[in-house]
Amino acid sequence: MDKPNDLMDKLVSLCKRRGFIFQSSEIYGGLNGCWDYGPLGVELKRNVKNLWWRDMVTSRDDMVGLDASIIMNPKVWEASGHVGGFADPMIDCKKCKGRFRADQLYYAVREGQSRQGGSASVWFSAIADKVEDASAVMELQLKKKGRQIREWTNDFELVRYDQEQSEQAPCPACDEKGSLTVPRAFNLMFKTHCGAMEDSSSVTYLRPETAQGIFVNFKNVLDTQRLKLPFGIAQIGKAFRNEINPRNYTFRSREFEMMEVEYFCHPSQADQWYQYWRKARFDWYVNLGLRSDRLRLRDHEKDELAHYAKSCVDIEYAFPFGVSELEGVANRTDFDLKRHQEYSGRDMSYYDDQTKERFLPYVIEPSAGVDRSVLAFLCEAYTEDEAPDDKGLPQKRVLMRLHPKLAPIKVAVFPLVKKDRMQEIAHKIHEQLKGRWNAFYDEKGAVGRRYRRQDEAGTPFCITVDGQTLEDQTVTIRDRDSLAQDRVSCDRIVDYLSEHLGN
């Protein structure tokens, strides 16, 4: 059995070798957290998105699509809570999950005597805008602690937060010692400027999630599409987060693509739709080939929930580098619509003319990472087995066992050798197929080598024109996974593929 990282190394190597995924700007040394999809990768990724769109939008009556701009009015991100509280260097408490601005955190230490007579030093910390305020807060703390500590021998000196002292300093909220993290600039949004002037009035952001584009268009969609609750708005698009630490190949990238649904419903029905979507989304992955024993649903603990969510579940996949999130399904309540109503002054409510009720809908959000799905499908597909060589001896074979619906190339067409009109017939078959499927033609080198190349690309079927074709108009169709070959009449090829590719 491979060690996990061996598997990732092999996958990364294959993805580069065959043209699935390249490092962004590679000739300039790359760019951390950014990746390019090559000729095979772009087909795979597009298949993932098209299947999602078909399953979530066009095959349903209760869903419509949207494509909002990436750069939006900066007020959107104030309303959503993405700017404001998160713009400054922040310190977290690992115990109570409190979060504090580093420039508002003050420390002091005092030496004293314990009741047993030994010396004692006690740290204080406080959150305050000004030193004087911090001092007052600490005096209050001192009175409390004075019950345990008898006598103080020196005045304390207030200092601003200093990283070297953070190990001894207590959390200003829960008083736990050494639980504070180092300060981090918490705003992960990419900042840019709209227009020629780069002043503060022109600051804009690249969206860190696609969801807000849907919320701010809620009324537009509602007014133009004659929709009734419950209904959903779906969007696929790029989002950007200036991650501190991109890791694990394409898993955590700074530029990435999301597939999101915001499903609007009556507040009383939110729980049942939440249950519906967590199952629907889990099954979607299973149906495209992810093994259910490598997938799991993990409910968020209360203290783990984001500020906007009432409940949230992660759909996680067991990647070689660890179990990690593919998608989150959250009950966002009416948080977003309420906030946008408040910040924009526009009415965001829905009027039900059956019940004569006016209310803000609740929102269930299945939010999936396209790149993460693609990576999961790639990890799942990577397989090593043995296949015989031309002498019948077993040789190691690498294949990508991608679901036929996901495979970048659906079928490859080969003449067995470059002789006796085989190329001509193979070309004709290729011409006939390529309008309908992504089909690939190859005549170079030994046929065994061509088969193995397609195995690494994940191509489910290879059609070979051989000597018998000339006599009875049949070809062989080879199955990627079983290596079995069916002999099929030329005029049955399309039917055969339709049946086996499932579309």
Next chain:
RNA sequence: GCGGGCGUAGCUCAAUGGUAGAGCAUCGGCCUUCCAAGCCGACUAUGUGGGUUCGAUUCCCAUCGCCCGCUCCA
């Protein structure tokens, strides 16, 4: 962000303070009637920028990138 490791051809890996080598892959040719065959030939590399040195791929510094651990993921 912190600590550690690493960076040589498309891939996997050698070697060296003084000419950088192999296997596989790729391309061309010959041959080939079903699973990485053979023969001939060809292309291709010391991440980037500085420094030390007569000379640096090798030593030093910086930077970029990758991997591992911690941290983090609103």
